[in-house]
Amino acid sequence: MRLELEDVHHVYAPGTRFEVPALRGVSLAVEPGEVLAVVGGTGSGKSTLAQHLNLLLKPTRGRLLVDGEDARGMKLGELRRRVGLVFQFPEAQLFESSVRRDVAFAPRRLGLGEDAVGERVRQALAELEISHLADRSPFSLSGGERRRAAIAGVLAMDPEVLVLDEPTAGLDPFARAELLGLVRRFRERGRSVVLISHDLDEVAEVADRVCVLERGRVRALGTPEEVFYANPALAPATVRVMAALGRAEAGRPVRFADTLQALKELLEG
Amino acid sequence: MAPEGGRPARGEGARSGGLLLVCCEGVTYSYPGSSRPAIDRLDLRVSAGEYVGVLGPNGSGKSTLARLLNGLLRADSGRVLVAGYDPAEEPWEVRRRLGVLFQNPDNQLLAPFVEDDVAFGLENLGVSREEMRGRVRAALEAVGLSGFERREPHTLSGGEKQRVALAGILAVEPEVLVLDEPTSMLDAAGRREVLERISALRGERTVVHITHHLDEILDADRVLILNGGRLVAELAPEELVREPELLRENRLVLPPVLRLAAALGLGFCRTPEELARAIAGQRVW
Numbered sequence: 247m248r249l250e251l252e253d254v255h256h257v258y259a260p261g262t263r264f265e266v267p268a269l270r271g272v273s274l275a276v277e278p279g280e281v282l283a284v285v286g287g288t289g290s291g292k293s294t295l296a297q298h299l300n301l302l303l304k305p306t307r308g309r310l311l312v313d314g315e316d317a318r319g320m321k322l323g324e325l326r327r328r329v330g331l332v333f334q335f336p337e338a339q340l341f342e343s344s345v346r347r348d349v350a351f352a353p354r355r356l357g358l359g360e361d362a363v364g365e366r367v368r369q370a371l372a373e374l375e376i377s378h379l380a381d382r383s384p385f386s387l388s389g390g391e392r393r394r395a396a397i398a399g400v401l402a403m404d405p406e407v408l409v410l411d412e413p414t415a416g417l418d419p420f421a422r423a424e425l426l427g428l429v430r431r432f433r434e435r436g437r438s439v440v441l442i443s444h445d446l447d448e449v450a451e452v453a454d455r456v457c458v459l460e461r462g463r464v465r466a467l468g469t470p471e472e473v474f475y476a477n478p479a480l481a482p483a484t485v486r487v488m489a490a491l492g493r494a495e496a497g498r499p500v501r502f503a504d505t506l507q508a509l510k511e512l513l514e515g
Numbered sequence: 516m517a518p519e520g521g522r523p524a525r526g527e528g529a530r531s532g533g534l535l536l537v538c539c540e541g542v543t544y545s546y547p548g549s550s551r552p553a554i555d556r557l558d559l560r561v562s563a564g565e566y567v568g569v570l571g572p573n574g575s576g577k578s579t580l581a582r583l584l585n586g587l588l589r590a591d592s593g594r595v596l597v598a599g600y601d602p603a604e605e606p607w608e609v610r611r612r613l614g615v616l617f618q619n620p621d622n623q624l625l626a627p628f629v630e631d632d633v634a635f636g637l638e639n640l641g642v643s644r645e646e647m648r649g650r651v652r653a654a655l656e657a658v659g660l661s662g663f664e665r666r667e668p669h670t671l672s673g674g675e676k677q678r679v680a681l682a683g684i685l686a687v688e689p690e691v692l693v694l695d696e697p698t699s700m701l702d703a704a705g706r707r708e709v710l711e712r713i714s715a716l717r718g719e720r721t722v723v724h725i726t727h728h729l730d731e732i733l734d735a736d737r738v739l740i741l742n743g744g745r746l747v748a749e750l751a752p753e754e755l756v757r758e759p760e761l762l763r764e765n766r767l768v769l770p771p772v773l774r775l776a777a778a779l780g781l782g783f784c785r786t787p788e789e790l791a792r793a794i795a796g797q798r799v800w
C-alpha cells in the first residue's frame with residue numbers, strides 16, 4: 247500500500263481568533279516496505295500529519311492518495327483498518343474494561359471468528375510483553391504499560407501501514423529496543439511504518455527516510471545520512487560525534503554499529 | 516517559595532532549612548484489588564538541595580512513589596514525611612512545599628485556558644492577582660509558550676501540553692519538585708532547554724527527577740533504581756557505566772555516547788563533543 251499526501255494544508259479553528267495553520271503544503275509519500283520517520287519540534291505538525299494518513303483529520307486543502315487513487319473515494323472504515331494509527335496519548339484510544347477486550351475490539355469488528363480474534367489478541371499482547379496485564383483495566387496501568395496496550399490494540403488489526411505517534415515515549419529502554427524490533431519485523435513483511443519520534447537516536451536505527459517538519463512545512467526529506475549530516479545540530483548522537491570529530495575519511499555513518507565500526511577503524515588506522 | 520507556616524518541626528523530617536526534606540521509611544502500598552504491592556518496603560531520604568534521579572522499568576512504582584509523596588495515595592504501612600508533614604494527613608501543607616509534574620500532561624490540564632492552568636498552583640499560596648499574572652507570564656515564557664495564555668489546553672500539541680504543565684510547577688517553584696518524565700514529549704532542543712531550567716534550580720530547590728532517559732540524569736547527585744516496587748540500587752550516575760549487570764536487570768541501556776565510549780575503551784563522556792575530544796586525544800592525525 248502506498249500513501250501519498252499531495253500539497254496538504256490543515257487549518258485548525260479556521261476563521262476564529264485561534265486559527266492555527268498546522269500544515270502548510272505538505273507533500274510526501276509513504277512507500278510500501280519503508281520506515282519513514284517524521285521528526286520536528288513541538289507543534290511543528292507531526293500529529294496533525296499522522297491523522298491525515300487515515301483521514302481522521304481532513305485536509306483543508308490538498309488530498310490523500312491511496313495507491314494513486316483519491317482516498318475520499320474509499321470507505322473510511324476500510325482506510326482506517328488498513329492504516330493503523332497509534333495516538334500520541336494512548337488514553338485517547340483505550341476504552342474497554344480490560345486490556346484483553348480492548349485489544350480484541352478491532353479484530354472483532356473485522357468479523358473474525360472468536361478463535362481468530364483470540365489468536366490475534368494473544369499474539370499482540372505477547373509481542374508487547376503485556377500478556378500478564380490482559381485482565382487489568384487499561385486505566386489502572388502505569389504509563390508505559392498503557393502505551394504498550396494501545397500499540398497492541400492497533401497491531402491486532404493487522405494494518406498494512408502502521409502510523410506510530412511517539413510510540414516510545416514513556417517506554418523503558420528495553421521496551422524501546424523491542425519496539426524498534428517490532429518496527430523492523432513489520433517492514434520485513436513488506437509493510438510500511440510511519441514513525442513519529444523525538445528520539446533521533448532511535449530514528450537513526452530504523453528509519454529508511456527521514457522527514458523534518460518545521461512549522462507545518464517539510465524542511466528536509468531524505469535518507470538519514472542526507473538529512474542528519476546536512477544539519478548535525480539536529481542529529482542523533484552518532485552523527486554529532488562524527489561531526490564534532492570532523493574526519494571526512496571516516497565516512498558518514500548514522501547507525502550505532504556503523505559508527506562504532508568507523509570510529510574503531512579511525513583509531514586503529 | 517513556600518511561606519513560613521507556624522508549624523513546629525516534627526520528628527526527623529525537619530522543615531525547610533533542615534536537612535531532610537523527604538523521608539520514606541518502610542513504605543508499602545498496594546492498589547485496591549491488587550495482589551502485589553506497587554511500592555514495597557521502601558526507604559528513601561532526600562535532603563534539601565539534592566538532585567535525585569529515579570530510574571526503573573515500566574510498572575516499577577515510580578509514579579506511585581510520586582503520588583505517595585504528594586498525598587494522592589496513602590501508604591498501607593510505613594511512614595512518609597515531607598518537610599515534616601505526612602502527605603496523606605496534611606496534603607495541603609505538603610503541596611505548598613512539594614509540587615509534582617505528573618507523567619501524563621493530558622490528565623493534568625483541567626482549566627479552560629492555559630493561563631488558568633499555569634496559575635492553578637499559585638491560587639493556594641495567597642499570591643496577589645498582579646504577582647500571579649507576572650509569574651504566569653514568566654513561566655510561560657520560560658517554556659517557550661508566550662502568547663498561549665488564552666489557548667484551550669485540549670487544542671495543544673503533546674509537547675505544548677507538557678510545557679504548560681511544566682510552566683505550572685515553575686510558576687510556583689516549590690521547595691521540592693517531583694518531575695515524572697518531564698521531557699517525554701519534547702524534541703531534543705526542548706529537552707535541553709527544560710533540563711537547563713531544572714539544573715538552574717540546583718541547590719536552591721530539591722529535585723526528584725523520574726525518567727527513562729539515563730542521559731538526563733548524568734548530573735544528578737544520586738540515582739535511585741526502582742524495580743518491582745523496591746529500591747534496588749542507589750548510586751552515583753558515573754557508577755552506572757561500571758554496572759552492566761545492574762543495568763540489564765533493570766531494563767536499562769546506556770545512551771549511545773556512553774556506549775560508544777565504553778566500546779572504544781574511553782572514559783565517562785556526557786556529550787558527543789566530549790566523546791569527540793576523547794577520541795581526538797587518542798590519536799595524532
Ligand SMILES: Nc1ncnc2c1ncn2[C@@H]1O[C@H](COP(=O)(O)OP(=O)(O)OP(=O)(O)O)[C@@H](O)[C@H]1O
Nearest residue numbers: 386388389390391546553573574575576577578579
Ligand atoms: N490505578 C491503579 N490501579 C491498580 N494498579 C495500578 C494503578 N496504577 C498503577 N498500577 C500498577 O502499579 C505498578 C506500579 O505502577 P507505576 O505507575 O507506579 O509504575 P511506573 O514505574 O511509574 O511505570 P512507567 O515507567 O510505566 O510509568 C504497576 O504494576 C501498575 O500496573
Ligand SMILES: Nc1ncnc2c1ncn2[C@@H]1O[C@H](COP(=O)(O)OP(=O)(O)OP(=O)(O)O)[C@@H](O)[C@H]1O
Nearest residue numbers: 258268288289290291292293294670672673674675
Ligand atoms: N485541535 C486543535 N485546535 C487548534 N489548534 C491545534 C489543535 N491541535 C493542534 N493544534 C495546533 O496545531 C499545531 C500543530 O500541532 P501538532 O499536534 O500537529 O504538533 P506536533 O508536531 O505533533 O507537536 P508535538 O511534538 O508537541 O506533539 C500546534 O501549534 C498546535 O497548537
Ligand SMILES: [Mg+2]
Nearest residue numbers: 293334672673
Ligand atoms: Mg504530536
Ligand SMILES: [Mg+2]
Nearest residue numbers: 389577578618
Ligand atoms: Mg510512571
